[in-house]
Amino acid sequence: MTEDFRGPSLLRDDDVTTALREIYAAPAESAYWSGLEARIMSRVSADDIGEAWYVIPEKWLRVGLVAAGFAVLVAGSLLMRDQTQYARAEYETIIDPSTIDAPTLAARERMAEQANIRALTGR
């Protein structure tokens, strides 16, 4: 199809145009149009309400982001402190057996005994 038609155009056919106008005629009743207007405005209102539920004002969004950033920093530092304390406790447990609680010590001794028995019996 040509993109830039320069040929002689066919004139409008009045019979066809009249019939086309009837086929494509918009509803004439004013009740139809007031109904359509009401449906459009109802959708507009619904959209406003819908947006109000999830649209956060920009100022609040900034405050929220700063608070979330601060919370991440606090949580990170707490986690690091816990890990340091845990590592230190582990280290102290290894170099100083007196810090090991009694049940753990007993379990370790039992495991060592069993290992010796297995070594002697060859099982």
Place this chain on the structure above:
Amino acid sequence: MTDRPTDERDLVLSAQRGEREAFSQLVRTHQRRAYAVARAIVVNHEDAEDAVQEAFLHAYKALDRFLPDQAFGAWLHRIVANAALDITRRRKVRDADELPETVASPFRDPAEGNELRQRLKDALAKLPERQRSVIVLHDVEGFKHSEIGQLLGIPEGTARSDLHYARSQLRGILGPVRRDL
């Protein structure tokens, strides 16, 4: 376009400030023409109504980006045309997936009962969609080639040639029918 009434600019400004009644009045003023644009593009009354509703909702959401010194109608018509073209595309996909069925329309078509009109409807159904839209927008709604080009996103020359071929096709299809009538 600067021939629009100044009170429309005031309405647009009020609507942009969030006054619902102002937007309602814009709907009241433009909905018939918006329907005509949509109806020229889609295949039935229901789709045209859907396109009009979608378009007004979209216009409402985009209202803050509209410059009040421009013509609201021309801006709205482009939105309507886009909504109608979108519905047409979705309908094509849907129709390809489903068996064709006849949907009862609550709106009584004024063309019913007239032989020429019925034949014309059949002939229109055989036209490529864009040619059908162009002939309706031009011959029925009175849009200029350039306006049709903007609405449908095609060059003005293409709108012109589409109109020529649509008229030619309809004449070819209706010629024998009209001799019979």
